[in-house]
Amino acid sequence: MKSEPAVYGIDDLARAPGQTDRWDGIRNYQVRNWLRDVVQVGDRGLFYHSNTRPPAVVGLVTVTRGGYPDPTAFDPQDPYHDPKSDPQSPRWFAIDVQLQRYLKRPIPLGELRAAADGLGDFPLLRRGNRLSIIPVTFAQWQTILALENQAPFGVSQ
DNA sequence: GCCAACGTTGGC
């Protein structure tokens, strides 16, 4: 789950009541379909900071509410307002996520690239990926979390 | 329905 920390970062989630917040504003149909049809309570995710230096995986989240109509689409005052979505036939969906924990250290994108052998075809490593939520296989999940306990590249110990 | 133009994203 990708977010720009300048807009909404993991610290914002950590400060939210119950460390739980709504993941809304998704306006991509492929991601919308996942939120509506696939994502379920109890699913886990990686919190990724994009458009920052360095971009990095920073934490783990748990889904606490499955896909439901995105209220920001109905609110004319909201920057994500979409007049084409109405409550009778909602076009966009949101989920709720809870912070599970921060990673012990951020895992920068560069380290994910260095571990690319263990990640296979991982969309996050592809140039121009713009999906705000990307599926992660269990094997990829394990590979990424294994990096958490390794020293950062270039740091001896 | 096609597809060129355009805007946005986001790593570098």
Place this chain on the structure above:
DNA sequence: GCCAACGTTGGC
């Protein structure tokens, strides 16, 4: 700041 990638728009 650059630019590749890609979704959306809109003329035809």
